Amino acid sequence: MRKIILLLLVICANTLMAQTTQDKAAILKVLENQRQGWNKGDMENYMQGYWKSDSLLFVGKNGPTYGWQKTLDNYKKGYPDKSAMGFLTFGIKKVEFLAKDKAFVLGSWNLKREKDEPKGYFTLLLRKIGGEWKVVVDHSS
Template sequence: MKKIILFIILIAALNANAQKPTDKQDILNVLEKQRSDWNRGDIEAYMQGYWKNDSLLFVGKSGPTYGWQKTLENYKKGYPDKATMGVLTFGIKKVDFLTKDKAFVLGSWNVKQEKGELKGYFTLILRKIDGIWKVVVDHSS
């Protein structure tokens, strides 16, 4: 009887750390919504994919930025209108789960503007907060 109880406890512990079958797709959906919002010229909607918290960390060419509001302000400064926002595409290279509620994403980004093209790579850490995946760390180069 003790062996059965220990086995049940072990299975329960393993399942507690397991991903839902939809978690990877849910993360990809967050990124797809961001891409779509960006391409509509709606930075405010794009930012909804990020954790709305002062601890959000964005690392870009100018160094680290902390906070959702500051990150939004930087995006608006760097991309003041639809023309500078251009058309965004992502190339997702991998999605790895660190824990049941934390994931690592590696990808590429490309913005085609009328006058040129910007591109680079990003690493993201997403966290499942209140059942919704949010970007909590973004390192884009």
């Protein structure tokens, strides 16, 4: 009986790990797609990584913003053209699964522009919605 229980635990653990590996790769792909969209100067493409909902929460230096459209509008205001957007890189420090459909990401961001090089950190909460990972909370500083 113990051998059967142990075997079932091993099978379940392997299945969970395989899913986590696939999901981690999918999350990293979302972030890479965002980075590429940003570096092309395509803000709408960048925003595809976010949950297109009025419940999306973005927290930055000006405090919380709710909603996908409002977040897009704020990005466009702060980064009106490609030169203002610069060249974005991420440094992913941690991807941790909180549940099968929720993940936490900690990372750094760096913008290289002609006259400056702002940088900071971000924490993200992602949810798997309709089979796709989307950022539902972004706190960037």
